[in-house]
Amino acid sequence: MxxxxxxxxxxxxxxxxxxxxxxxxxxxxxxxxxxxxxxxxxxxxxxxxxxxxxxxxxxxxxxxxxxxxxxxxxxxxxxxxxxxxxxxxxxxxxxxxxxxxxxxxxxxxxxxxxxxxxxxxxxxxxxxxxxxxxxxxxxxxxxxxxxxxxxxxxxxxxxxxxxxxxxxGIVARPGESSGFGSAFMSDVIRSLAAGKPYTCPVSPGGAAWWMxxxxxxxxxxxxxxxxxxxxxxxxxLHLSVGQVVTALSTLFGDDRGALVTYQPDERIEALFGRYPPLHTPEAEALGFTHDGSARRLVRAALTAR
CATH class of the missing domain: 3.40.50.720 (NAD(P)-binding Rossmann-like Domain)
Structure with missing residues (x-):
């Protein structure tokens, strides 16, 4: 027990x-x-x-x-x-x-x-x-x-x-993710999956670590x-916002990309949109994993409770 x-x-x-x-x-x-x-x-x-x-x-x-x-x-x-x-x-x-x-x-x-x-x-x-x-x-x-x-x-x-x-950054949080500057990571996934317009505070090339x-x-x-x-x-996964949007378009239709308007906020992008590649061989050797691909990330994120 x-x-x-x-x-x-x-x-x-x-x-x-x-x-x-x-x-x-x-x-x-x-x-x-x-x-x-x-x-x-x-x-x-x-x-x-x-x-x-x-x-x-x-x-x-x-x-x-x-x-x-x-x-x-x-x-x-x-x-x-x-x-x-x-x-x-x-x-x-x-x-x-x-x-x-x-x-x-x-x-x-x-x-x-x-x-x-x-x-x-x-x-x-x-x-x-x-x-x-x-x-x-x-x-x-x-x-x-x-x-x-x-x-x-x-x-x-x-x-x-x-x-x-x-x-x-853990996705995709439901509703408003108050208190998190990285809320855009969840918001862009849930908005585009639902076919709703979204104004993103990070540019399409802005990269973060997603799970x-x-x-x-x-x-x-x-x-x-x-x-x-x-x-x-x-x-x-080290992904740009644009790569996540592309995955959403692949899963839900090419029109999803047109729903995004980019209005970068310098402070948010500086903190959450300029992540370099991530190398974690020690953690991987112990059996820890990521989602595998942008498409798998989006699919799994939308099943989150």
Whole structure:
């Protein structure tokens, strides 16, 4: 029997991870879903609703002493930048409290931490690999790097088996993706698939690292099964907006490209539209994967919960 906990279970990645995990769970396994709100919890899952930063909520979530924890709860980039105190409270203070509440040298649980490629500095044209310096430009990225280091220290002490995964842009988020400067990545997919016009804040040549939510869920589950401590940048597709639009046109009709109007926003493009190629042989050797192609990315992204 394995006891699982997902924090941020009501969020976009959390919903997809919970669904994928429930499909894999065996009789006797237990799952706790933690978030401020958890809509329609599965009969096999226990919901704990509340703020992770509140001691009573954290205590309730840890009551079952989970064996594997997926820590997804966070205040995202743009929101963490606007509201520093909120971002610090959730991304740093509550996360450290979670690590400390789980730490157990006699029986260390596996903790899979959803970090972010926001830990990198302003990127040039050289490919990103394990030697690329880490100099985050936003508070969100700084928070993520701080917690990577903290998790590495808990692992060194033998109190947790910490696996930090640096997630790229995950698509395709439903509705308005408030708090994320990279929202255009989801919006362009959902708008064009539905045949709706879309004004894109990044030029057609603007490139980013893309991953579908189902692929992200598979990688997170793989990390939980692997249980190998370390910090890894996940493989991701390096695609321009134009390539994604072409994939959408191939799948849904040539008219889809005409639905896009490009009005580049310099700040958004500088942060999210000038990514160089990504080389992740270390993560790939451990079994982590990307979506395979732009068309597969779009297909998978549109099945996201």
């Amino acid at each position: 394995t006891r699982y906990l997902i924090t941020g279970a009501g969020g976009f990645v959390g919903r997809n991870l919970a669904g994928a995990l429930l499909d894999r769970m065996t009789p006797g396994d237990e799952l706790t879903l933690l978030d401020r709100e958890v809509a329609s919890p599965h009969p096999r899952a226990r919901a704990v609703e509340g703020d992770l930063g509140e001691g009573a909520v954290l205590e309730a979530a840890l009551a079952a002493r989970p064996d594997v924890v997926f820590h997804l709860a966070s205040v995202p980039g743009a929101l963490a930048e606007r509201e520093y105190a909120l971002g610090r409270r959730v991304n740093v203070d509550a996360t450290l409290n979670l690590f400390e509440g789980l730490a157990d040298a006699a029986r260390p649980p596996t903790l899979v931490y959803a970090s972010s490629v926001a830990v990198y500095s302003a990127l040039g044209t050289a490919p990103v690999d394990a030697r690329t310096p880490l100099h985050p430009q936003l508070s969100y990225g700084t928070h993520k790097r701080m917690m990577e280091l903290a998790l590495e220290d808990f692992s060194r002490r033998g109190e947790l088996r910490g696996v930090a995964l640096r997630l790229p 579908s939510a189902p692929c992200a869920a598979r990688n997170l589950l793989h990390a939980g099964e692997l249980g190998t401590p370390g910090t890894w940048t996940l493989p991701a």
